Amino acid sequence: MNANGSSTPAEAALLLPELDADRLVADLMTARNHLWDQQRVYRDGVVVRQAEEDWRCLAVRSPGGDKTRTDPGGPGGAEFADTEWLAHMPYVREVLRSIPGPLFAARFMDLGPDTVGYPHCDSKFAPDWGMARLHIPVITHEKASLVLDGVTYHWQPGEFWFGDFSRMHQIQNLGSEHRVHLVVDVLVTPELAQLFPADWADYFNGPDVLHNRPAVAVTDGEREAARCSFDAPAHLLEVEEFGSLTGPQPQAGFSIVDTGTGLAVRSPRDHLFELVPLGGHEYRLVGWSEERTVTTRLEDPQPKVELAYRKGRRTSRLPVPATPAA
Known part of the structure; x- marks a missing residue:
């Protein structure tokens, strides 16, 4: 107040x-x-x-x-x-x-x-x-x-x-x-x-501030295991847009790749958006806050990636099916 x-x-x-x-x-x-x-x-x-x-x-x-x-x-x-x-x-x-x-x-x-x-x-x-x-x-x-x-x-x-x-x-x-x-x-x-x-x-x-967690180390094995492809709302990497994870909307194909030193999301335009590990297989985008994160759940019986959009302590989540890399 x-x-x-x-x-x-x-x-x-x-x-x-x-x-x-x-x-x-x-x-x-x-x-x-x-x-x-x-x-x-x-x-x-x-x-x-x-x-x-x-x-x-x-x-x-x-x-x-x-x-x-x-x-x-x-x-x-x-x-x-x-x-x-x-x-x-x-x-x-x-x-x-x-x-x-x-x-x-x-x-x-x-x-x-x-x-x-x-x-x-x-x-x-x-x-x-x-x-x-x-x-x-x-x-x-x-x-x-x-x-x-x-x-x-x-x-x-x-x-x-x-x-x-x-x-x-x-x-x-x-x-x-x-x-x-x-x-x-x-x-x-x-x-x-x-x-x-x-x-x-x-x-x-209070609930209106988004606090960021510190980055953690990620092992070579974790990087290897995180590689996958998935379809998601097309605005996933357009962080200046106020997109929603709910409702019918255009979809696009993305993938998580190992760059040799870390992980990155490959966009539909073939541009790499590097990732910062936060622990628990969750990652934010390099150069951005935890307003937008991706979490890999590839060990589940039905592999998926969980997308999260945040504002303050309010979070919208969307699990999407993922195909682990060969």
């Missing part, structure tokens, strides 16, 4: 700890002579859209540590890793390592002078989907603002913010100077909740 008496928390929260604004700027300046890349949207590792406004990024963590990736990543790519830029930023490394949860993308995001972004929602980047997006202002001024769910913010250097960016939001910079934030995506864990104000405790302990 928040201060307004609602079970839904506020759209943003000022987190612990306070940060050293001067050290953040000093780290940022190690990359200011480099021409940053435009913000882009990728799908299956290919650019499908690029920002038209002056909206540039410098990735310090990205899929596979690729310094050219300006997007937040997602399923279907490599594990997130530090880029070469982070090696020159000791304080940013310190800040990132202090965040208690598995880190995904971390990007300096530069909104150019006299630039207004378009209103939009970042689907599923919120705790009910197991994700949190954190903002660390580095360079800003009074004419730079964020409107988040109808509330206008002027976040300041040295502050550390969470925002629910699955809600409608718009950024704007009406001044003559650049506005730069370090934006960090992290999986929600009980430890992450300790950074939030005390009045958020009931929310994080």
